[in-house]
Amino acid sequence: MPIKTSTSMSGFIASTPQLSRTEAGDARMYMKVGQEHFVRNEDGSFSQTDTTFHDLVMFRRASERAAAQFTKGDKFVAEGYLHAYTVTDAEGQRTEREEFVARKIGHDTAVTNYTVNRPGRQAAPQAVPMIEQAAACQAHAAAEPAPAQAAPIAVGM
Secondary structure: OOOOOOOEEEEEOOOEEEEOOOOOOOOEEEEEEEOOOEEOOOOOOEEEEEOOEEEEEHHHHHHHHHHHHOOOOOOEEEEEEEEEEEEOOOOOOEEEEEEEEEEEEEEOOOOOOOOOOOOOOOOOOOOOOOOHHHHHHHHHHOOOOOOOOOOOOOOOO
């Protein structure tokens, strides 16, 4: 069976997420997002070019959760699709637009520190840094008396 893939987008949240309702009463979240762009220089380094800004929307329960979890400045990764549409202004001028419709969204783990809350599960034991483990071993060894040295066994031939 082939691997299921879909369109994704990553960037940063450039505006405060806005939660509203569609005409059908479904929750709809809108936010402006930005993407920084870079080019590789001949020496292998990178230079930042223009940042682009785009519309991102979500619908229903996922949009309500996202609006509560995200704030301006957060880095994100989203899965969804592009939706192209036409807007007609008051003078009758038509403009082609597009928005990213996110089905799933999460914080970018490459740059975001966070805690995962898994209801109904016991918390995992906290990892002890290696330096603390070494100090604990040294303290334990210093507290215990050294074992008595037995006299070497003489073996004759």
